[in-house]
Each structure stands twice: as C-alpha cells, then as structure tokens.
Amino acid sequence: MKLAVFCGSSPGNNARYAQSAADLGAFMAGKGIDLVFGGGHVGLMGAIADAVLAGGGKVYGVIPESLLDRELGHTGLTQLQVVADMHERKAAMAAMADGFVALPGGPGTMEELFEAWTWAQLGYHDKPCALYNAFGFYDHLLAFIDKMADAGFLKADHANMLMVESSPEGLIQAMEGYKPPASKWS
Template sequence: MKIAVFCGSSTGNDPQFLTATQALGKHFAQNGIDIVYGGGNVGLMGAVADAALAEGGRVYGVIPEHLKQKEIAHEELTELRVVADMHERKAAMAAMADAFVALPGGAGTLEEIFEAWTWAQLGHHAKPCAFYNVLNFYEPLLDMVKHMTRCGFLKPEHAEMLVKASTPAALLSGITAYQAPAGKWN
C-alpha cells in the first residue's frame, strides 16, 4: 500500500508535531506502507521521509521544478520525480496513492487533502482520506465539518468518510478498515 502524506514544510512550534510525524513515518515503514509525498527535505515533509527511510521503508517524492530549491528536494528517496507544476504534482501523487493523510500543516496541506476528499465525494476514487490529529490540531476543522453538515452543505455520509486518528496504529487501522460511501451524485 502507498499512502500520500500531506504536511507542513515547517515543523510547527511544538516539538510534539515533529515527534509524532517521525513516529508515523517509522510505523508506516515497519508495516510495509510506502509513502508518497511532496519530495521536500524540510519541515514535517523531510521528517516523515527520513523516519521511514531510516526503518528501511520506501518513499516516493513528487516535487515541482519551481519548488526543487525552495523545499530542498530530498535526494535520498526511493524515487524523486520532478514535475512541471503543482497540478502535475497532485495528479501524480493521487495516481500513485491508495490513501491520503493530512498531518499538521498550513494552507497547502489543507488544499491537497480537500481536493482528495472532494474527488472521493464525487466518486472519482474510493480511497480513504484521513487526518492525523496530532495534539488535536484538526479539531477546529473537524468542528467546521460538523457545522457544514448541520447547515445542509455536506451530507453526513461524506463527513463520516473522513478517517480521524491521533496515533499511527489507529490511523493505519482506520485506513485499512475504510469503506467508501456512494459518490455524491449516485
């Protein structure tokens, strides 16, 4: 199984974000899970890759040419693919991945997981979309998802399709147990 990981190009202001990210990379590698990610060697991106590689895991990076220097492309990956732009990056990652996970991060992390979740709602794929909820990082967002559902903008089955976990074992368990609901227009 290959899991696409979306996360910050910084480590955040609490060392537990870094520790939890390293634990996830290690757990994935120890359980034969390959990582697909943005290809950078900085922040949580670099940490998850390094932790998996240190355990003998396979890590596949996809980085746009214009970010190759800014995100300091990780040169020790199983495979590093340099692409033209962000659209090509996301398409390549989506094609490679069997599941998607958002770790703590910023606007780019949210944009990537939201696109994957939207595609799942529309029935473009049946892959799990998950939030690694380190230090309850995603609680405000998950409250917003509940609010969108209460207000009638999100079907309950599409809110419930999100996997949420705060430990590597619970996250992997939720991903492997996932069953996709019918697409939004089915």
C-alpha cells in the same frame, strides 16, 4: 500499500509535530507501507520521509521544479519525481497512492486534502482520506466540518468519509480497514 501524506514544509512551532510525523513514518515502515509525499527535505515532510527511510521503507517524492530549491528536494528517496507544477504534483501523487492522510500543516496541506476528499465525494476515486489529528491539531477544523454539515452544505455520509485518528496505530488500522461507501450520492 502506498499512502500519500500531505503535511507542512515547516516543522511548526512545537517539536511534538515533527515527532508525531516521525512516529507515523516509523510505524508505516514497520508495517511495510510506502510513503508518497511532496518531495521536500524540510519540515514535517522531511521528518516523515526520514523516518520511513530509516525504518527500511520506500519513499516516493513528487516536487514541482519551482519548489525543488525552496523546499530542498530530498535527495535520499527511493524516487524523486520533478514535475512542472502543483497540478501535476497532485495528479501524480493521487495516481501512486492507495489513500490520503493530512498531518499538521498550513493552507497547502488543507488544499491537497480537501481536493482528495472532494474527489472521493464525487466518485473520482474510492481511496480513504484521513486526518492525523496529532495533539488535537485539527479539532477546530472538525468543528467547522460539523458546522458545514449542520448548515446543510455537507451530507453526513460525505463528512463521515473523512477518517480522523490521533495515533499511528489507529490511523493505519482505519486506512487498512476502509470500505468505500456503497453510494456516494445517497
């Protein structure tokens, strides 16, 4: 299994976010799950990539040429693919991955997750999408998703497509047990 992980190129302002990324990476490596990610060596991206590599796992990075220097492209990966732009990055990651996970991050993380989740809702893929809600980072977003559903802008079935877990064990178990909905348009 290969999981695409979207996360911050920054470590955030609390070391526990980087530790949670490293914990997830170590758990993935121990389960033989490969990482597909944005290719950077900094922030949470670097933390999870380094942990997977340290655990003997495979790591596939995809980074736009314009970000290669800014995000300090990780040179120790199984494979680092340099692409033209963000659209090509997301398409390459989606093609490689068997599922998508968002760790703490900023607007780029949200944009990547929301696109993958929207693609699932539209039936472009049937891969699981999840939030790794480390230390309750996504609690406010989850409340907003409930508001979207309550206001009639998001069907309950579509809201439920986004899995939410707060431990590496729970996340991987949910991803491995994912069964696509019978009908995305019910």
